[in-house]
Amino acid sequence: KIMNLIDKLETMHSLDTEEYAYLVAGRDDDAAEVLAHKAVSIRKKIYGNAVFVRGLIEISNVCKNNCLYCGIRRSNSSCSRYRLTQEQILGCCQEGYDLGFRTFVLQGGEDPALTDEIICGIVRQIKMNFPDCAVTLSLGEKLRESYQSLFDAGADRYLLRHETANPQHYEKLHPSDMSYFNRMSCLGNLKEIGYQVGCGFMVGSPWQTPDCIAEDLKFIEQFQPAMCGIGPFIPHGATPFKNQAAGTLEMTTYLLSIIRLISPGILLPATTALGTIHPTGREQGILAGANVVMPNLSPVNVRSKYELYDHKICTGEESAECRNCLNNRMQAIGYEIITDRGDPRPYG
Ligand code: 5AD
Numbered sequence: 109k110i111m112n113l114i115d116k117l118e119t120m121h122s123l124d125t126e127e128y129a130y131l132v133a134g135r136d137d138d139a140a141e142v143l144a145h146k147a148v149s150i151r152k153k154i155y156g157n158a159v160f161v162r163g164l165i166e167i168s169n170v171c172k173n174n175c176l177y178c179g180i181r182r183s184n185s186s187c188s189r190y191r192l193t194q195e196q197i198l199g200c201c202q203e204g205y206d207l208g209f210r211t212f213v214l215q216g217g218e219d220p221a222l223t224d225e226i227i228c229g230i231v232r233q234i235k236m237n238f239p240d241c242a243v244t245l246s247l248g249e250k251l252r253e254s255y256q257s258l259f260d261a262g263a264d265r266y267l268l269r270h271e272t273a274n275p276q277h278y279e280k281l282h283p284s285d286m287s288y289f290n291r292m293s294c295l296g297n298l299k300e301i302g303y304q305v306g307c308g309f310m311v312g313s314p315w316q317t318p319d320c321i322a323e324d325l326k327f328i329e330q331f332q333p334a335m336c337g338i339g340p341f342i343p344h345g346a347t348p349f350k351n352q353a354a355g356t357l358e359m360t361t362y363l364l365s366i367i368r369l370i371s372p373g374i375l376l377p378a379t380t381a382l383g384t385i386h387p388t389g390r391e392q393g394i395l396a397g398a399n400v401v402m403p404n405l406s407p408v409n410v411r412s413k414y415e416l417y418d419h420k421i422c423t424g425e426e427s428a429e430c431r432n433c434l435n436n437r438m439q440a441i442g443y444e445i446i447t448d449r450g451d452p453r454p455y456g
Contacts, residue, residue, distance in 0.1 A: 111142065114146070118146050129318045132322060140361070143369070144361065144397065147365035160399060163211065163402075165200045165204075171216075171219065173217070173285075176280075176282065176349055177349050178344070178416055184346045191219060192410070201237070201238060211242040212405070214247065215246035227247070228257055235261075242265060242449045245266050246267035249286075255298055259302060267308070270324075272309055273324045274320045275289075277315055295331065304334035304451070305333050306375070307335075309324050310340065311341065311363060313341040314341070314352045328370055333371075333374070339382050340356065341354060342355070342381055342384060364398050374452065376398045377398060378401055379402070380404070380421060383422075384417070400450065401438070
């Protein structure tokens with residue numbers, strides 16, 4: 109039955125929610141291998157052996173939210189807070205440009221001091237200095253007007269993981285000042301404004317069941333994001349989830365393959381979290397159907413402060429080292445990181 113579902117997914121790019129749940133709950137090594145093979149072959153038709161690269165700049169770890177899983181949550185008083193200046197951010201972009209990056213991702217907590225005016229100014233500066241680059245923002249939930257201003261300032265893409273498509277599960281991961289409804293309406297607004305939008309979720313977050321994952325997959329199928337970020341949940345020692353189990357490499361790569369088949373042209377990163385739970389996690393992500401890597405371009409002295417989860421990799425290296433290391437890792441498995449904005453390519 110599971111092989112029939114995989115064939116159906118490959119041809120229809122869609123399953124019923126119950127079928128997704130069965131595919132997830134009933135997985136075994138054979139199913140994973142078949143899925144990965146199909147995922148890689150469809151991705152190769154669209155992207156060849158190219159891997160896109162994004163330079164991640166962690167612009168602030170100040171956050172007004174208190175997500176139970178996250179190391180930079182408001183209540184974590186052991187987190188040493190920082191905020192980059194415009195000059196520092198532009199410096200990171202220059203360094204990245206010279207290393208061949210053509211997309212910069214400005215990511216941060218929901219920092220009230222980073223007003224729309226400030227971010228718009230930074231986006232304008234980046235687009236002026238590096239007109240052949242794309243700017244991606246990953247700064248959390250904002251009013252529709254704010255998203256519009258940032259788009260008008262030149263931002264091309266926005267990453268906002270939906271975290272879970274099950275409202276009850278969402279409530280268990282987030283305190284009551286956040287809401288599933290608001291998160292979903294932010295994603296809708298971003299899409300309507302014209303951003304290339306990325307959603308995504310953690311694999312193995314507390315209370316996640318195959319039914320939750322099935323809802324995530326159905327949501328991705330219906331929302332049709334340009335990008336989807338998934339990585340294992342990893343506990344952070346200074347959060348309420350410190351004693352919870354981490355998500356697994358196996359489940360994450362299995363889901364990467366499924367998402368590739370749901371949406372063949374999607375941009376799918378092999379995340380830092382995946383590289384953190386296993387030494388070759390990112391390579392295995394690519395070999396399961398991912399096609400993006402996002403090395404860190406943040407100044408080395410703030411890297412260990414942007415700690416969403418424990419034992420995060422690449423917090424000591426210079427940007428050039430990270431870039432080289434990933435080049436080598438991708439080459440070793442037959443892939444090549446290319447100097448390109450890395451826009452989604454249409455399928456079919
Ligand atoms: N483990 C893994 N991923 C995490 N994130 C936040 N905290 C953790 C954690 N403990 C993810 C969330 C968020 C993204 C920026 O990082 O999904 O959207």
